[in-house]
Amino acid sequence: MAIVYLEYNFKIIPLQPATDILIAELGDAGFESFVETEEGLLAYILKEEWKEGLLDDLFALQHPDFKISWTSTEIEQQNWNAEWEKNFHPIQVGGRCMVRAPFHDPIDVEFDIVIEPKMSFGTGHHETTHMMLQHILDHDFEGKSVLDMGCGTGVLAILANKKGATPVEAIDIDEWCVINTQENIERNACLTIHVEQGTSDLLTGRKYDVILANINRNILLDDIPMYANCLNKGGALFLSGFYLQDLDAISAKCAAHGLEFEKKLEKNNWISAKYVN
Structure with missing residues (x-):
């Protein structure tokens, strides 16, 4: 049985900061993947996760300075490939790392990562992943022992593994x-990475030298106590x-x-911060 997603096509005026705010709110509401377009945003949520009134209280949709309209349609999982291929361009990070799709030609960089994102978040294009x-x-x-929490495509775990x-x-x-x-682990020959489905409840009793968590504000605030308990002395x-x-x-x-x-690093009002114990 095919997995069915709902695709929401948002037309946004002006594009920023409304698009970034909308992405954050939709992520909290259960949307899984986003593709920014010239006119706004495509957002995807599992049909079975959708419920009546899901968008009613979103700040971005109520803001008087933003003009946002939308339509929605059903899309089967296997149809996603054609969509992201049209929008997924290779990126370079720090001149040392390239994140690309299997259909992109490689270039000579220290870390070449091949990602086929499908419905997952984390190609490197969004400011937070970058x-x-x-x-x-x-x-x-x-x-170092590492946890990638909320791994999405696994791109962070893959780069950490490639760095030893x-x-x-x-x-x-x-x-x-x-x-x-x-x-993606298999695609990048990082076969020692262990993947699990679950929440921070899985972390009880575990210890790591480094924890990576690119999720959202509310989940981070809830999970920081668990991360702190799991971090080895001198960890990051x-x-x-x-x-x-x-x-x-x-x-x-x-x-x-x-x-x-x-x-901290800052890009378009998004933040990525480092903490140590």
Whole structure:
């Protein structure tokens, strides 16, 4: 039986910051994947997850300075490939890492990552993923144990593994993300990465040198206590998926659990921050 998604086609005026705000809110509402277009945004949610009134209380849709209209249609999972191929272009991060699809030609870089995202989030194009990849490039991962929480396509776990991290675990609540991560792990010959489906409840009793979590503000705030408990002394926690205005709340929650803010990256009002214990 084919998995059926609903595709919402949002027309947005002006595009920014409305598009970024809408993506964050739709992510909280259960939408899984997003493709930015010249006129706005395509957003995807499993049909079985949709419910009446899902969009009624979204701030972006009520804001007087934003003009947002939308239509929706059903799309089967196997039809996604043609859509993302039209919109997925290779990216480079820090001149050292390339994230590309299987149909893109490779170039000579230190870390060549091949991702087939399908319905999963994390191609490197979104500001949050791009900044997390930058953090990974700047950090020493040799021999470090790593968790990629909310792994999406697995791109963060894959780069960490390519930089020498072992063991590496990747966790996502969504079954399709788990399947997609496993496919991308095999595609990049990072076969020692272990993938699981679940939430932070899986983390009880586990320990890591590095935790990567690119999710959203509310989930991060809920899960930071668990991340702190799981982080080895001298470890690093990298967080993204939130805005500049959320940084104080994120940092305060980290500080309350013994994690010190070290540095941040900022791109189009999105933030990726590093904390250490």
